[in-house]
Amino acid sequence: MKTSHNKAVPRVQTDGHKPANAAESRLITEFLQAMSADRGLSANSLAAYERDLMAASEGLSDTGCRFVTCDGDDIRRLLESWHADSLAPRSVARRLSALRQMMGWIVEEGLRTDNPCRWISNPKQGGGLPKSLSEQEIAALIDAASSTGSEYESRRMSAMLELLYATGLRVSELVSLRVDQFRRNPDSIIVAGKGGRERLVALGNPARVAIARWLECRDQQPQNVASVHLFPANENTHLSRHQFATALKKLAGQAGIDAKRVSPHVIRHSFATHMLNRGADLRGLQTLLGHADISTTQIYTATRPDRLAGLVASAHPLAPRNQQD
Numbered sequence: 001m002k003t004s005h006n007k008a009v010p011r012v013q014t015d016g017h018k019p020a021n022a023a024e025s026r027l028i029t030e031f032l033q034a035m036s037a038d039r040g041l042s043a044n045s046l047a048a049y050e051r052d053l054m055a056a057s058e059g060l061s062d063t064g065c066r067f068v069t070c071d072g073d074d075i076r077r078l079l080e081s082w083h084a085d086s087l088a089p090r091s092v093a094r095r096l097s098a099l100r101q102m103m104g105w106i107v108e109e110g111l112r113t114d115n116p117c118r119w120i121s122n123p124k125q126g127g128g129l130p131k132s133l134s135e136q137e138i139a140a141l142i143d144a145a146s147s148t149g150s151e152y153e154s155r156r157m158s159a160m161l162e163l164l165y166a167t168g169l170r171v172s173e174l175v176s177l178r179v180d181q182f183r184r185n186p187d188s189i190i191v192a193g194k195g196g197r198e199r200l201v202a203l204g205n206p207a208r209v210a211i212a213r214w215l216e217c218r219d220q221q222p223q224n225v226a227s228v229h230l231f232p233a234n235e236n237t238h239l240s241r242h243q244f245a246t247a248l249k250k251l252a253g254q255a256g257i258d259a260k261r262v263s264p265h266v267i268r269h270s271f272a273t274h275m276l277n278r279g280a281d282l283r284g285l286q287t288l289l290g291h292a293d294i295s296t297t298q299i300y301t302a303t304r305p306d307r308l309a310g311l312v313a314s315a316h317p318l319a320p321r322n323q324q325d
Contacts, residue, residue: 027106039195103116140256148254185211
């Protein structure tokens with residue numbers, strides 16, 4: 001496919017990574033434009049691809065290579081340098097994935113004849129399980145949110161936390177919600193997730209009450225009148241992911257919880273783990289979380305092997321007979 005895409009790709013902070021030259025930078029931009037047009041990736045996803053590809057370009061340039069001239073050995077040396085810099089295996093795998101996709105696009109564009117990443121395996125990753133808080137710790141966070149800062153800050157934090165825990169939204173989905181979705185106190189909302197995939201999420205009564213209380217306070221502020229965002233930073237932008245994450249860690253301290261254990265993603269993991277513990281099925285949980293692949297959702301089953309054993313004991317057709325014998 002030849003790239004004749006005109007869709008703008010957002011420019012982002014690149015953590016100090018600079019492409020080897022203008023030609024490399026142009027290649028990255030054209031690839032991101034193709035990804036944006038063909039797959040409808042979000043701005044956050046495109047930004048992540050850009051950072052990873054800039055890091056790859058910088059690493060290759062250190063050995064005198066470029067995207068169109070490097071070979072498999074060059075890629076292996078690049079991965080070794082990342083490992084030597086103590087980059088986490090998951091991060092190395094992510095960068096390699098981005099590089100593999102870009103190399104495939106370069107081949108399609110006729111700029112080279114082979115993909116040097118094709119036969120390179122992803123680094124082995126540890127089997128780390130999702131970290132989550134207990135139900136009691138979540139309750140402590142929610143209680144602390146009701147008395148943090150000013151009334152404006154308290155109601156906003158309560159609404160964000162209740163909404164996050166009620167739905168399991170990604171933090172990027174949470175902060176970018178529009179206020180018009182909540183004007184009629186809905187039971188559920190439609191959320192656009194990764195790749196533009198839409199899903200329906202139920203809010204639950206505690207979240208609806210917290211949002212209604214927040215809207216009363218939000219709408220009294222003149223600077224919020226023209227904003228389309230549920231959680232505005234000003235009339236043009238919404239509260240950032242970083243701002244919410246920082247406020248959440250501060251809230252953890254007030255609740256007596258180690259701030260290192262608390263983040264928006266941990267709240268999402270807690271939602272999934274607690275739902276599963278209380279009987280939610282994997283397919284339903286997959287839909288609620290917006291996972292494209294059920295294998296991503298299945299990792300939560302590893303957090304409770306006892307639940308799986310109990311499920312077999314209670315639900316298997318032969319279980320009652322076994323218990324009677």
